[in-house]
Amino acid sequence: MPAVVCLLCIAALIGASPGFETDTSSRSSDDPLVPDSVLTIPSGPTLILERTAGIPVVGIRVSAPLDPPWPGAARILVEQALDRARSRAEAIGAELWGGVQDGRIAFHAIADARYADELAWVVRLLAAEPEAIGAGGAIAREHARLDQLAETPRGRLVLEMEGRVLGGGGGALPVPAVDDVRDMWRRSHARDRLRILVLGDLPLHWVFSDLSRIGAPPGPPAGAPFMPPPRTLSFPESPLYTWSAAAFSLGPAHDPAVLAAAAALRVGLVRSEMPNAAVNMVEGPNDRSGWLGITVRAARRRDADAAMASALALMTEEGLDAWWTMGAATARSDFMAAASTPAGWLALSDRYHADDGSTNARTALERLTTLRRQDLAPVLEQFQATLFRPGIDR
């Protein structure tokens, strides 16, 4: 539908709907990697629409900022939302997913286009306020997850980095209470902070009527969010092995050079010879404050140190020289695989959306396709600048 007609429809709808103001913006594109329309509704969500013809499904993604940056609370929020929506989604065979991705709490639901109305209902359930009833199970599972992670050196690295990168200090963030989860929902799911992405052959009035009023009332509650201090982890010394760890921030994960460098590092670690030591990569959430970690396990300290030194040597231009082409190819290949599916299209469009329109999935693919070796230099500098060596074996 031409953009002009879209705007007329919007204007008509806005006129008919007292909740909407007339201040909307809209763009239009013919590139499948650039959404047709981006509509910003005052005191309402940002609607990112791609009207498709000839594909038999409808996909809807809702994403909200991670506010406060407390992954445990987000995990419980997501788990409760999925529990609420699961049976309705199963009834229509919808693919249902929820998680923390690209620094946002996100959900998607995808089903046959015949079930668009039911799918909207599923999405409303996903974005609804979490209830106290039923939260106990999700909280218990989060306790179990943290306890389990704290039992291993690798898990300890995950907890340390989660607290450090997201919470601002070392140590593990505690398990949130029911009220903390509800506070997160009020802040993150405030209607004017939501992004709703719709992929499908649907009329605009359908999107407005079914999706524009989901989430919490607009405007987050006043005041800073509550963030508990991280607690220090105690860890028994390993009687058998020496462990060593390093971690660094990824920087903006929507930057294709970051994706390529991380992929190159992954390939380099797998292919490099590290005698007498087991070297593993640990990846934090792939988001704007994501991180990568390396753990080394060896029977002797000197073997662990040598292996870690080899691994860190990869984080230089010379070190990645042999692997960067493969890293760039992997990043491109991952992008293509994602773009070919409705779920992947929604995730990429969400990841590369910029309010000012400066980035989108197309610009990311172009950057990935034209990536040169020297583009990785600033990324490696960022890696080096944020390098952190947590103690995980005592």
Place this chain on the structure above:
Amino acid sequence: MRRRPDPLGTLALAAIAGAFGPLHAQESGSGLIREPDSPLLISREWLPVASVTMAFPASARSNREALLAQAGDAALLAALREATADQPVRVTYDRDATGRYFIATAAPEVAESVLETMRRASRTTLPTRLVDEAVSALRRDLAFRGELPRSQFDRIMDAHLRGAGGTLDGGSPVASPDSAGLAAEITTGSPASRWGPPTWVVVGNEEAFPTDESRAIPPFLVVGAPARPPEPLLTRVPSDAVTHWTGSVFRFPSQTTLLEAFFVRLLLEELLESRRDPDLFEFDTGIDALGRLVVRLSTSAEMSGSWETRLDEAILRLGSEDGGVRLDQLLPRVLSRWSRELAPAPGAGRAAAEALLRGATELQAASFANSAASLPSAERLRAVARGTTLESRVVYGGG
């Protein structure tokens, strides 16, 4: 509704069509017949990425053939990935009872060069280095998994399905393959010279393949298996495996279309899943190259008989009028599964390739890849389920 033609995509697909000449229309009763080694082109109005599918028929003659295909395919996949490493392309591999599929997901503007790269690879002898790596990986895999009960059962079922006449010698452990022999055989010729010209499907974003909608497309029937000596209804293969493995082969009624067969299979999967209990360890369904429904179950020893009965009842229930409510409840789930399968270009390409390998014409294959728009009715599916009968069953394990 929009979409302005994408000039790059148009050029690419026009070039593809040009490179292989027109799809020479060989008139038959049921539509166009594809020229050997030329692509079926399917257009999608909305398509962020294109896909190129290269498919070979499943190798079903012997265990050694299967090993050759496995190692050769791994080497070919590695060669394709190396050849496309500098392009925005992902190459994946999958196989089923009908075929072996190499699927490239690519930006529309490079689809032509990807197709050319894949064609070249299929016609060239594979590099010795990659073949050696693939054979070595296969040996490691066999050493690890070759004698597991699951692998033995799979070989027994494969032998059964290819009509071993009840001898079922395929269950014997596979000797570690002679690496040099396998590698030498793989490198004697190109993949196309060994397996025949591949089947090609390109899913692009323009009107590259003009489907004549005014013309009725005869439905593609799944049944058509050649006459064979009848298998015994029940074959028991004792072994000391604790888990019971049951392979059941069902025959669809005549006049069942491929799409109806797929839907009955998916409905059965949903029904079994909804009745799953801890005694059902895993199950798998498929439609073999002869158009038969094959269901493999693994269960605890005590519940093996019960699950065989439940499987037969599940098919009866799908077909019965009383069970109509159940079928109607399951149908939306299956519709969404099928739509999600066909929505991405690689899924549509793979579906079309499978139909072509089964002998469908171009129009029938393209129609199958776009079948989410015109689905079979519940009534018709009930009728197909009602006419589906058990042909043979193999039970393995339990001492």
